[in-house]
Amino acid sequence: MVAGCVVDRTTRRLLVAALVLLSVTAAYLxxxxxWTSIGTGCRYDPKNDDDGLGLGFNTGGSLYDADxxxxxxxxxxxxxxxxxxxxxxxxxxxxxxxxxVTWANLGxxxxxxxxxxxxSNHWTQDPTFSFGANATYYVASAGxxxxxxxxxxxxxxxxxxxxxxxxxxxxxxxxxxAVGKYDxxxxxxxxxxxxxxxxxxxxxxx
Amino acid sequence: MIRPMSSTxxxxxxxxxxxxxxxxxLLLGSCGNSDETVGLDLARAxxxxxxxxxxxxxxxxxxxxxxxxxxxxxxxxxxxxxSQAVIVEVISQRPDNPIFLSEGDRISVAVVLIDPxxxxxxxxxxxxxxxxxxxxxLAKVQGxxxxxLYLVARPEVQxxxxxxxxxxAIAIATTEEGEQITFDAVPGPIDDTTxxxxxxxxxxxxxxxxxxxxxxxxxxxxEIEPIPASGSRPPLxxxx
Numbered sequence: 001m002v003a004g005c006v007v008d009r010t011t012r013r014l015l016v017a018a019l020v021l022l023s024v025t026a027a028y029l030x031x032x033x034x035w036t037s038i039g040t041g042c043r044y045d046p047k048n049d050d051d052g053l054g055l056g057f058n059t060g061g062s063l064y065d066a067d068x069x070x071x072x073x074x075x076x077x078x079x080x081x082x083x084x085x086x087x088x089x090x091x092x093x094x095x096x097x098x099x100x101v102t103w104a105n106l107g108x109x110x111x112x113x114x115x116x117x118x119x120s121n122h123w124t125q126d127p128t129f130s131f132g133a134n135a136t137y138y139v140a141s142a143g144x145x146x147x148x149x150x151x152x153x154x155x156x157x158x159x160x161x162x163x164x165x166x167x168x169x170x171x172x173x174x175x176x177x178a179v180g181k182y183d184x185x186x187x188x189x190x191x192x193x194x195x196x197x198x199x200x201x202x203x204x205x206x
Numbered sequence: 207m208i209r210p211m212s213s214t215x216x217x218x219x220x221x222x223x224x225x226x227x228x229x230x231x232l233l234l235g236s237c238g239n240s241d242e243t244v245g246l247d248l249a250r251a252x253x254x255x256x257x258x259x260x261x262x263x264x265x266x267x268x269x270x271x272x273x274x275x276x277x278x279x280x281x282x283x284x285x286x287x288x289s290q291a292v293i294v295e296v297i298s299q300r301p302d303n304p305i306f307l308s309e310g311d312r313i314s315v316a317v318v319l320i321d322p323x324x325x326x327x328x329x330x331x332x333x334x335x336x337x338x339x340x341x342x343x344l345a346k347v348q349g350x351x352x353x354x355l356y357l358v359a360r361p362e363v364q365x366x367x368x369x370x371x372x373x374x375a376i377a378i379a380t381t382e383e384g385e386q387i388t389f390d391a392v393p394g395p396i397d398d399t400t401x402x403x404x405x406x407x408x409x410x411x412x413x414x415x416x417x418x419x420x421x422x423x424x425x426x427x428x429e430i431e432p433i434p435a436s437g438s439r440p441p442l443x444x445x446x
Contacts, residue, residue: 042245053280106284108358108374109262109319109393112249115282118329119242136262136358137377138249140420148249154249177252 002140042118043158043201044085044098053156054090056097056126063103063133072101072131075149078189079157083199087153097126099156106132111140111179112148114155127156146180147173150190157198169193211404229430246283251376252337253394256406259377260413263356265299265307266406268381271315271353283328285321287344288314288372293322298377298410302417304359305373314372315355317344317391343391354379354387354406379406 016105037205044053055076057069076087090096106113129152130143164170167185172194177183191196253259257331260266269291279285295310319339325331347353356377377392381403388400 019412042243043430046387104280107286107376109251109253109376110248110284110318111251113282114247115244116246117244124242125209128282134358134374135420137419151249152247168312178249180252 002099016032023107025061042116042121042155044054044156045122051096052086052088053085053098054096055096056090056092056100057093058092058100058102060092061103063105065103065131065133066102068131069077069101070193071142071146072129072149073152075146075153079151079153079198082190082195083202085202087156099153100124100128102128102130104130105134106130108134108136110136112152114152121158123202128160143186143188144182147178147187150161150194151178154198158192158201159197162193162197164193172197207407209384231337244327246324246331246334247330248334248338250338250393253377253392253396255396256401256409257413259356259392259396260298260410261357261419263376263410263413264303264373264418265357265371265414266297266358266410267293267307267355268295268297268300269293269313269315269345269353269355270351271355271378272351274317274348277322277341278321279321283321283334284318285410286316287321289314291315291355297354297407298414300414300416300418302421305358315357316360316372317378318374319344326445337395337397338393341389343378343397346390347380352381354381399406 040181055072058064059069064194073089076089080086088096092100094199104113110132112132113130114127119122129149131148133144154174159174161176162170162174164172164175167181167187170193171181171185172191172196173181173187174190174197181187210263251258251262253262257267263296272290272292277285279288293307293309293313295305295309299307305313317339319341320331320335322341326336328334328342336357352375355375357373357375360372360374370418375391377389377396379389379392381387382400385403387403387406389396389398391397
């Protein structure tokens with residue numbers, strides 16, 4: 001027993017009952033590749049469901065690009081069309097902010113970077129999605145940039161990487177190489193598997 | 207006499223044992239572990255072919271690399287290392303290369319890599335480092351004074367307030383016997399592979415016939431039609 005953690009008899013019984021129920025239920029749940037491969041399983045705080053997932057844009061930096069912001073908003077809209085909770089745009093630094101979007105010098109072959117800190121499966125501080133300001137041909141086209149944004153926003157729902165090959169059932173933009181997957185499949189939004197994974201994570205509660 | 211246990215009783219007992227063990231793990235997890243972990247996800251090119259490298263670069267050169275310079279981290283998991291190099295031969299370069307290269311030029315070369323100082327901080331450092339340029343990759347080219355560099359001009363980046371002649375190397379290869387090169391520092395599956403020099407030359411000269419697509423004037427901002435939201439869900443909007 002961990003020091004400092006006192007659990008009474010009733011609680012212990014409830015925990016055992018819950019565990020048995022979980023064990024039985026888990027065997028019958030449908031499997032989605034997008035979420036079964038979750039590593040950290042980190043995601044937004046579910047207490048924010050009511051006001052949506054707030055996207056704060058850092059519009060003050062010298063690298064800010066309004067066109068890139070549009071790509072992020074369109075990526076968010078494509079998630080919104082498929083599932084709840086919805087993304088909303090909030091003021092940079094506001095209390096409703098759940099994901100910070102900014103721009104950075106990341107190098108010629110990097111289109112985006114998501115930095116996050118996790119505790120008990122949830123962000124313990126707003127994660128930062130940085131768009132690369134120096135991407136070359138390989139990550140500079142409009143469609144590829146939107147695919148990157150869809151991928152990084154997908155991590156907000158708690159999705160990790162999808163390893164399904166090709167463009168068929170079970171595949172999605174949550175592939176570790178979202179740019180390559182976009183080139184192969186030309187998806188303009190999250191796939192059915194991406195949405196199934198995100199919805200399942202959302203419905204799983206805390 | 208001890209009677210053999212029925213299969214039903216064995217199953218029941220096994221379930222109880224499983225439940226007790228499980229609840230202990232649950233208690234340990236919920237009461238004792240409040241540690242935070244820090245992670246990083248990179249959306250980046252993963253190079254498979256010399257053609258992809260050529261299309262993503264401004265120039266391909268053979269250079270005398272004067273060692274690998276110090277590494278400067280950006281505080282969020284990436285680092286940049288800078289070195290000096292002298293051009294031995296220009297294999298190809300784009301017509302709009304912002305810093306036109308000639309044999310004998312001395313240039314600053316930067317390499318973006320996973321910051322080794324984050325090895326103990328990032329929960330997924332090993333996963334990232336396995337398919338990205340790392341310190342060990344640079345160590346392979348450290349002793350080679352003649353290397354093949356795929357360069358992208360980065361005139362906007364300052365190194366010690368010096369903006370002149372800075373390039374980023376997206377790939378470094380060392381020359382081998384028999385007109386071949388081996389890629390030693392590249393993000394993606396082409397790393398650690400050996401190809402003919404003729405392939406490098408052919409793909410580079412073909413790709414570098416054209417100006418860089420990423421520098422083309424796009425005119426009006428690129429519009430992407432948002433996917434229409436379904437009726438019951440509100441569109442993305444400013445809420446504050």
